[in-house]
Amino acid sequence: MHTLIETNQLALRVTELAEEVREAYGDEPLTVLGVMTGSLVLMADLIRQLDMPLRVGVMQARSYRGTATTAGDLALNLEMMPQVAGQNVLIVDDIFDTGHTLENVLAGIRQQSPISVRSLVLLSKSERHEVAIRPDFIGFHIPNEFVVGYGLDYQDHYRNLPFVAALEDHEIASHA
Numbered sequence: 001m002h003t004l005i006e007t008n009q010l011a012l013r014v015t016e017l018a019e020e021v022r023e024a025y026g027d028e029p030l031t032v033l034g035v036m037t038g039s040l041v042l043m044a045d046l047i048r049q050l051d052m053p054l055r056v057g058v059m060q061a062r063s064y065r066g067t068a069t070t071a072g073d074l075a076l077n078l079e080m081m082p083q084v085a086g087q088n089v090l091i092v093d094d095i096f097d098t099g100h101t102l103e104n105v106l107a108g109i110r111q112q113s114p115i116s117v118r119s120l121v122l123l124s125k126s127e128r129h130e131v132a133i134r135p136d137f138i139g140f141h142i143p144n145e146f147v148v149g150y151g152l153d154y155q156d157h158y159r160n161l162p163f164v165a166a167l168e169d170h171e172i173a174s175h176a
């Protein structure tokens, strides 16, 4: 594995993202919804830097069950989520890769009649996008490598790394 984004770069960029969110919403109340599980670390760092009236919730979206880079069926679970009708909603996820997860999440949230929905991701892999939508806030644009750390996993490992690293091909193959 090789480090792609150091811990201090992550901290600096998350602070900038929080500033961008504050500029977008001002003092308006906001509901931040983290897409579990990958957004866990980003959510913890981001929400502590937001000072508008804030509600925090989570939902689950899972794909990639079989292999590292092939999207499987996407399962959306909105049961843990607070009511978002009449709220400004910010969806937070760790990575926008093909974009199918965020596209599905946005569609699911829009059905709940929020006032507005925006999205924020830490990472975006532009070479892999397969959808027309783009997140409103993006932390880093990264190359087409499989990344782990700061919430991102490979088969549920590595989420605890405090930096973002790319796995080597042989590391992916050895786990498969």
Ligand SMILES: O=P(O)(O)OC[C@H]1O[C@H](OP(=O)(O)OP(=O)(O)O)[C@H](O)[C@@H]1O
Pocket: 035, 036, 037, 038, 039, 061, 062, 063, 064, 071, 093, 094, 095, 096, 097, 098, 099, 100, 101, 102, 152, 153
């Ligand atoms: O843009 P896409 O190609 O759809 O990929 C991005 C999604 O894939 C990962 O979730 P995963 O399904 O691995 O679940 P996890 O958050 O529990 O790791 C990641 O956390 C994003 O939600």
Ligand code: HPA
Pocket: 064, 095, 097, 145, 146, 147, 148, 152, 153, 154
């Ligand atoms: O590069 C990635 N790493 C971890 N999870 C992911 N889900 C989509 N892309 C990735």
